[in-house]
Amino acid sequence: MSFTENNSIVHSSAVEELRPYLVKGVPDLKLPSIEPLIMNELISEESAGLHLTADNVKAYGCSDFFVRDVRMNFEEQTYEYDVDLPLLRIEAHYNITGKILMMPIKGEGPLQANVTNCKSKTKLKGELYEKEGEIHVRYKEMTVHVTIGGGEVKVENLFNGDKLLNDIVNDSINKNFDSLLNELLPVIERALGTAFLDISNAIVEPYTFKQLFPH
Numbered sequence: 001m002s003f004t005e006n007n008s009i010v011h012s013s014a015v016e017e018l019r020p021y022l023v024k025g026v027p028d029l030k031l032p033s034i035e036p037l038i039m040n041e042l043i044s045e046e047s048a049g050l051h052l053t054a055d056n057v058k059a060y061g062c063s064d065f066f067v068r069d070v071r072m073n074f075e076e077q078t079y080e081y082d083v084d085l086p087l088l089r090i091e092a093h094y095n096i097t098g099k100i101l102m103m104p105i106k107g108e109g110p111l112q113a114n115v116t117n118c119k120s121k122t123k124l125k126g127e128l129y130e131k132e133g134e135i136h137v138r139y140k141e142m143t144v145h146v147t148i149g150g151g152e153v154k155v156e157n158l159f160n161g162d163k164l165l166n167d168i169v170n171d172s173i174n175k176n177f178d179s180l181l182n183e184l185l186p187v188i189e190r191a192l193g194t195a196f197l198d199i200s201n202a203i204v205e206p207y208t209f210k211q212l213f214p215h
Contacts, residue, residue, distance in 0.1 A: 015067050015070075015081075016067065018203065019063060019065075022034045022035075022062075022063055022199075023035050023063045026202075029202055029203075029205070029206060030202045031199065031202040031203065032198075032199065032202075034062040034063055034199070035060065035062065035063050036058035036059055036060045036062070036091075037058070037059040037062045037195060038056075038057065038058055038059075038195075039057040039058075039059065039188075039191040039192070039195055040055075040057075040191055040194070041053065041054070041055040041057075042054045042055070042057055042092075042184065042187045042188060042191060043187060044180070044183045044184050044187060050096070050097075050098035050099065050100065050180075051096065051097050051098050052094060052095070052096050052180070052183075052184070053094065053095045053096075054092040054093065054094050054095075054111060055092065055093050055095075056092055056093045057090065057091075057092040057191075058090070058091045058092065059088050059089070059090050060088065060089040060090070060091075061085060061086075061087050061088045061089055062085065062088070064085060064086060064087070065083050065084065065085055066083065066084045066085075066086075067081060067082070067083055068082040068083065068084055068119075069081070069082040070082075072213070074213065077125060077126040077127055077128065077137070078123060078124070078125060078126070079123070079124040079126060079139075080121070080122065080123045080124075081120075081121075081122045081123075081124075082119070082120070082121055082122075083119075083120045083122065084117075084118065084119050084120075085118040085119075085120070086116065086117065086118075087114065087115070087116050088114070088115045088116075088118055089112070089113075089114055090111075090112065090113040090114075090115070091110070091111070091112055092110075092111045092113075093108065093109070093110065093111065094108060094109065094110075094111035094155055095107075095108040096108070096155065096158075100168075100169050100172045100173070103165075103169075105158060105159070105169060107155070107157055107158040107159065108157065109155065109156045109157030109158075110155075110156045110157070111153065111154070111155050111156075112153070112154045113151060113152065113153045113154070114151055114152055115148050115149075115150070115151035116148070116149050116150050116151060117148065117149025117150065118146060118147070118148050118149070119146070119147045119148075120144055120145065120146045120147075120192075121144075121145045122142060122143070122144050122145075122193075122196070123142070123143050124139045124141070124142050124197075124200060125139065125140050125141045125142075126138060126139045126140065127140055128209060134208040134209075134210075135208060135209045135210070136204070136205070136207070136208055136209055137204055137209050137212065138201055138204070138205070139197055139200050139201050139204070141193075141197070142193045142194075142196060142197040142200065143189075143193060144189045144190075144192045144193045144196070145189060146185060146188065146189055146192070148181060148185075150177075151177060151181070152174050152177065153170070153173050153174060153177065153180070154170055155169070155170060155173070
């Protein structure tokens with residue numbers, strides 16, 4: 001059985017109808033709000049002597065998604081989504097150690113970032129199960145691959161608040177934004193996969209498979 005085009009169109013429309021509920025969340029269905037999307041701690045691998053950790057990560061702009069394509073295979077229980085996000089604004093608490101421009105740095109404090117032209121390819125693997133005589137679907141795993149067009153990062157409170165040195169470090173980080181991003185992306189992708197797997201299961205749990213996919 002090939003990917004089901006008609007159901008893909010219907011499902012894409014259904015995802016669009018969910019947008020206002022995703023913005024506010026539905027506590028009764030254990031569906032959290034994605035404005036902001038809250039992620040667990042992000043830890044980069046050490047790159048060029050620089051190690052960055054971010055926690056209390058909040059991403060604003062997730063509800064401005066555009067579903068570019070949906071592909072579904074009911075026999076294999078795979079669901080693929082191509083989604084675009086024009087702009088994400090991220091706030092977090094950071095901890096950084098290492099060297100930049102041969103200067104040893106160590107600090108922690110507020111972090112802000114803007115990233116633009118985000119494109120994601122997401123794949124869900126599901127399984128069917130029976131509940132109260134009806135067939136339902138649940139998702140067992142999700143993989144997310146993200147590309148980002150550009151962005152900038154600002155960290156505060158380095159060098160005991162020395163503005164000149166803080167500005168130099170921010171400038172260096174942004175000149176090497178792509179390198180830092182390459183280190184962080186695998187961590188971000190795993191965090192997104194975990195967050196949206198829970199959200200996806202909260203969305204489908206109340207409904208039967210036929211209600212979700214009337215094929």
